Amino acid sequence: MKPRVLVVDDDSALAEMLGIVLRADGFEPAFVPDGNRAVTAFRESKPDIVLLDLMLPGLSGLDVCRAIRAESGVPIIMLTAKSDTVDIVLGLESGADDYVVKPFKPKELVARMRARLRHHDDIASESLTIGPPDSPVSIDVPGHQVRRDGSPIALTPLEFDLLVALARKPRQVFTREVLLEQVWGYRHAADTRLVNVHVQRLRSKVERDPEKPEIVLTVRGVGYKAGPP
Amino acid sequence: MIENVPVTSTDVDGTPSASDRPFDRASPRPRPDTLAATGAVLAAWWLALRRWAIRAARTAARIWGESLQLRVAVTTLIVSGAVVLIVGLFLVDQISEGVLKAKRTAAIGQVDSAMTSARMALGDTSFADVQGVANAVTNLKSELALNGTDAGLYRVVIKADAAPEALSDVFDTDPIPVALTGLVEQGRAAVQYGRVRSSNGPLVPGLIVGEPIQSRGGLFQIYYLFPLNAEQDTIALVQRTVLLAGLGLVLFVAMIAVLVTRQVVGPVRVAARTAARVAGGDLSQRIRVRGSDDIARLGQAFNEMAASLQQQIQRLEQLSRLQRRFTSDVSHELRTPLTTIRMASEVLHARRGDFPPQLARSAELLQTELDRFEMLLADLLEISRYDAGVARLEPDDIDLRSVVTRVVDANRILAGRHGCEIVTHLPDDGVSVEIDSRRIERILRNLVGNALDHGDGRPVVVTVASSDDAAAVTVRDHGVGLRPGEAGFVFDRFWRGDPSRSRLTGGTGLGLAISLEDARLHGGWLEAWGERGVGAQFRLTLPRRVGQPLSSSPLPLEPADAVGSSS
Numbered sequence: 140m141k142p143r144v145l146v147v148d149d150d151s152a153l154a155e156m157l158g159i160v161l162r163a164d165g166f167e168p169a170f171v172p173d174g175n176r177a178v179t180a181f182r183e184s185k186p187d188i189v190l191l192d193l194m195l196p197g198l199s200g201l202d203v204c205r206a207i208r209a210e211s212g213v214p215i216i217m218l219t220a221k222s223d224t225v226d227i228v229l230g231l232e233s234g235a236d237d238y239v240v241k242p243f244k245p246k247e248l249v250a251r252m253r254a255r256l257r258h259h260d261d262i263a264s265e266s267l268t269i270g271p272p273d274s275p276v277s278i279d280v281p282g283h284q285v286r287r288d289g290s291p292i293a294l295t296p297l298e299f300d301l302l303v304a305l306a307r308k309p310r311q312v313f314t315r316e317v318l319l320e321q322v323w324g325y326r327h328a329a330d331t332r333l334v335n336v337h338v339q340r341l342r343s344k345v346e347r348d349p350e351k352p353e354i355v356l357t358v359r360g361v362g363y364k365a366g367p368p
Numbered sequence: 369m370i371e372n373v374p375v376t377s378t379d380v381d382g383t384p385s386a387s388d389r390p391f392d393r394a395s396p397r398p399r400p401d402t403l404a405a406t407g408a409v410l411a412a413w414w415l416a417l418r419r420w421a422i423r424a425a426r427t428a429a430r431i432w433g434e435s436l437q438l439r440v441a442v443t444t445l446i447v448s449g450a451v452v453l454i455v456g457l458f459l460v461d462q463i464s465e466g467v468l469k470a471k472r473t474a475a476i477g478q479v480d481s482a483m484t485s486a487r488m489a490l491g492d493t494s495f496a497d498v499q500g501v502a503n504a505v506t507n508l509k510s511e512l513a514l515n516g517t518d519a520g521l522y523r524v525v526i527k528a529d530a531a532p533e534a535l536s537d538v539f540d541t542d543p544i545p546v547a548l549t550g551l552v553e554q555g556r557a558a559v560q561y562g563r564v565r566s567s568n569g570p571l572v573p574g575l576i577v578g579e580p581i582q583s584r585g586g587l588f589q590i591y592y593l594f595p596l597n598a599e600q601d602t603i604a605l606v607q608r609t610v611l612l613a614g615l616g617l618v619l620f621v622a623m624i625a626v627l628v629t630r631q632v633v634g635p636v637r638v639a640a641r642t643a644a645r646v647a648g649g650d651l652s653q654r655i656r657v658r659g660s661d662d663i664a665r666l667g668q669a670f671n672e673m674a675a676s677l678q679q680q681i682q683r684l685e686q687l688s689r690l691q692r693r694f695t696s697d698v699s700h701e702l703r704t705p706l707t708t709i710r711m712a713s714e715v716l717h718a719r720r721g722d723f724p725p726q727l728a729r730s731a732e733l734l735q736t737e738l739d740r741f742e743m744l745l746a747d748l749l750e751i752s753r754y755d756a757g758v759a760r761l762e763p764d765d766i767d768l769r770s771v772v773t774r775v776v777d778a779n780r781i782l783a784g785r786h787g788c789e790i791v792t793h794l795p796d797d798g799v800s801v802e803i804d805s806r807r808i809e810r811i812l813r814n815l816v817g818n819a820l821d822h823g824d825g826r827p828v829v830v831t832v833a834s835s836d837d838a839a840a841v842t843v844r845d846h847g848v849g850l851r852p853g854e855a856g857f858v859f860d861r862f863w864r865g866d867p868s869r870s871r872l873t874g875g876t877g878l879g880l881a882i883s884l885e886d887a888r889l890h891g892g893w894l895e896a897w898g899e900r901g902v903g904a905q906f907r908l909t910l911p912r913r914v915g916q917p918l919s920s921s922p923l924p925l926e927p928a929d930a931v932g933s934s935s
Binding site for chain 1: 703704705706707708709710711712714715742760762764765766767770774798800805806
């Protein structure tokens with residue numbers, strides 16, 4: 140079954156070209172040209188992944204991103220013409236998993252999408268536990284479930300992948316570059332802000348006090364590691 | 369006939385003054401050791417005093433230089449003081465002279481009339497007739513004493529050098545200045561100022577008129593002593609009045625000067641304060657203008673200047689805002705179609721094997737030139753971001769060695785294409801630096817790419833070193849190097865060292881300019897060294913912590929193997 144892609148972009152030429160490229164790469168694209176109809180289109184088409192232009196007529200890309208994230212953890216990749224720091228961080232903070240800066244190469248885009256759609260065919264049951272002993276976080280990897288003190292925590296697939304990557308090797312310190320490669324699938328060095336922003340988002344969901352993290356610890360000057368089990 | 373004696377104010381008493389006494393130097397000589405100690409103490413005191421004097425002089429000079437008001441007041445004080453002094457002296461002199469002249473005229477008139485009776489009384493006397501002379505003198509004295517009051521009170525002193533001893537009681541012994549007696553003894557009348565005793569009172573300044581009377585017996589000397597207390601009092605009063613009036617006048621003038629300068633200096637100070645605030649960035653500051661005098665015009669002119677300045681700056685700010693918006697808009701507007709073109713080109717490029725040769729080549733050219741176009745666009749946007757001042761540093765604590773390793777590894781393929789080796793010298797310990805890794809990586813990518821481009825296939829050496837507050841990376845090539853003076857141009861936009869050289873990396877010409885801006889954004893240095901035929905070296909120096917000022921670099925700009933080759 141072909142993965143469904145919702146392309147939210149107001150530029151018809153680009154949308155058409157994206158359609159050609161995506162179809163050639165085995166995706167099934169759907170298109171919506173403005174922000175106001177994006178959320179409705181998202182509910183109707185139930186895509187596996189969303190490509191979202193940040194500058195849209197009607198509802199802005201950031202608002203669309205927040206609206207989709209509010210009801211689904213579906214991977215969102217921003218298409219942005221602005222490589223300015225602020226825009227990218229804003230986009231990531233409103234819930235996007237990754238971004239590509241225009242003009243991007245089609246191969247690059249497809250690689251980003253595939254990395255986000257990668258299926259974890261972990262049949263074997265794998266259960267991980269990290270965090271302080273009095274309030275550990277348990278992860279059911281094949282079930283895509285995270286619990287803390289018995290109550291489930293809703294994570295997006297990306298946040299889940301990030302947590303699992305850290306939890307699988309609890310004593311290892313991961314540099315941002317390694318995390319970019321393992322979680323986002325970047326083979327070359329990329330924007331380490333991706334890691335920073337998503338670690339913050341992850342902490343805000345799993346930590347008791349995001350200011351004093353116990354699950355995802357910062358190792359100054361190096362990167363991150365999982366809190367002791 | 370009365371003559372004026374040039375000598376004035378002789379001390380009639382003739383007591384020797386204290387200054388004539390031999391000076392008493394009976395103090396014992398100090399011993400040498402105490403002398404030395406005293407000398408040292410004195411020298412220390414002298415030094416302290418000199419230091420104090422220098423400091424005081426400096427403070428005074430500073431205050432003098434700073435306060436226009438003080439300067440004007442003091443100058444006015446000095447000038448008006450001098451004028452009042454000259455005028456006062458002249459006035460006092462004139463008045464004293466007038467007073468004394470009147471006194472003298474009156475005194476001489478008095479003496480003239482008195483002399484008539486004196487001549488009558490003494491003219492025929494002879495010293496042989498002792499009793500006669502005594503009577504005559506006594507009578508004359510009482511007569512003269514009763515006489516005349518025009519010139520005020522006076523005393524008569526009658527002397528006769530030739531008089532016999534028996535008459536010594538009759539004649540007076542009041543001391544008379546020698547210069548005067550000398551003249552009178554020669555039979556001449558004379559006038560002199562001196563000190564006189566008024567009827568047993570203290571000695572006071574006075575006027576002495578001497579007249580000789582030739583009798584048959586010999587020469588009588590008659591001296592009229594006019595005390596000048598009243599005149600002295602008058603002159604003293606005049607002096608006091610003039611002094612007080614002069615002082616008052618000087619103070620008054622100085623006060624006027626202070627008030628006048630205050631009227632000028634006050635607004636000038638307000639203007640200076642306001643100008644300082646405007647210079648400090650508060651462009652809305654204005655001077656309150658009252659009236660229409662010169663000072664008001666100054667204020668008005670200042671306000672107009674400030675207003676035009678404010679307007680200009682607002683206009684520039686707006687332009688800068690527009691420029692930033694424009695950059696952002698161009699970025700978006702250009703990038704979207706470019707993305708479509710890029711994807712279309714990729715599709716064509718991927719299928720070029722199915723095309724006839726010419727079409728296939730076209731697809732290839734389209735692809736490679738699009739790469740160049742994109743790079744150029746990205747660099748242009750980056751540098752315009754710097755120009756607009758919107759570039760922001762996003763520092764992170766990072767091991768500089770990891771950034772260098774990453775860049776070097778990424779360039780291995782390119783190095784292989786150049787037939788070039790990249791040698792790295794990294795320290796064993798971590799070099800943690802607060803940097804924006806994206807920007808530092810871009811700098812290093814540019815430097816390494818550049819070195820490979822110009823290295824002529826010889827090894828490129830990348831060295832990292834650090835000190836307590838700085839970290840440095842040098843990238844050294846052994847290629848053609850730089851001509852003298854070119855090290856200053858390499859960071860210029862679109863500058864090409866040698867236009868004839870082929871460029872495998874196909875740089876945009878903006879790489880080093882952007883790198884320089886990146887380094888500056890970190891508060892770091894990016895410098896170039898090069899020598900014809902020896903090679904070139906670029907050195908990036910960064911502070912270990914953001915905001916720390918750099919004072920030195922842990923690595924030399926000129927590589928060790930090239931030092932000395934230049935001579």
